[in-house]
Amino acid sequence: MFKRKSDPISTRAKELNAQITQLESQIRQLSTKLEDKQGHPRVRSTAMPHGQSVRMQSGPSTAEHIFESLEKPHTEPEVETTASHYNDLGVRKYDLLGAIKRLQKHFRGPPAANPRLINYLAAGSIKGLRPLRYEKRIARNRFIVVSIFFVCVLWGILWVIFSHK
Numbered sequence: 001m002f003k004r005k006s007d008p009i010s011t012r013a014k015e016l017n018a019q020i021t022q023l024e025s026q027i028r029q030l031s032t033k034l035e036d037k038q039g040h041p042r043v044r045s046t047a048m049p050h051g052q053s054v055r056m057q058s059g060p061s062t063a064e065h066i067f068e069s070l071e072k073p074h075t076e077p078e079v080e081t082t083a084s085h086y087n088d089l090g091v092r093k094y095d096l097l098g099a100i101k102r103l104q105k106h107f108r109g110p111p112a113a114n115p116r117l118i119n120y121l122a123a124g125s126i127k128g129l130r131p132l133r134y135e136k137r138i139a140r141n142r143f144i145v146v147s148i149f150f151v152c153v154l155w156g157i158l159w160v161i162f163s164h165k
Contacts, residue, residue, distance in 0.1 A: 087093055112118045 085093055085095070
């Protein structure tokens with residue numbers, strides 16, 4: 001009765017991590033089987049093309065696999081600097097459009113790290129979590145009620161002040 005519901009995202013993450021470890025162990029087993037079957041590769045010397053084949057000495061093989069991130073780092077676009085951006089004295093002209101873009105970027109914040117997750121949250125596709133549109137509606141209704149309350153209080157204060165004169 002007093003138990004909290006388990007978070008569906010964390011349980012799914014645990015399941016996926018278990019699957020990843022299982023797949024990694026299968027990859028290790030298959031790679032060792034493949035290395036045992038192939039043996040050492042035969043390499044021919046490029047200095048003497050018709051010379052004798054030499055067996056390649058294999059170095060210590062590592063059992064750990066190295067995974068690289070495929071995401072490209074987010075880089076800022078280069079700002080154009082041409083002669084038209086500077087006045088006769090060599091001082092940079094004021095760029096109104098650039099200032100507006102910087103202001104919008106400041107209020108917008110950094111881009112999402114995982115846009116697919118944002119889409120799932122917005123649509124309510126993850127079971128157990130409310131969609132963002134529902135949360136936004138609640139926040140909007142709270143704002144409207146609080147705004148009406150403050151307007152009523154302000155109207156009451158002004159009514160009291162002006163009715164006593």
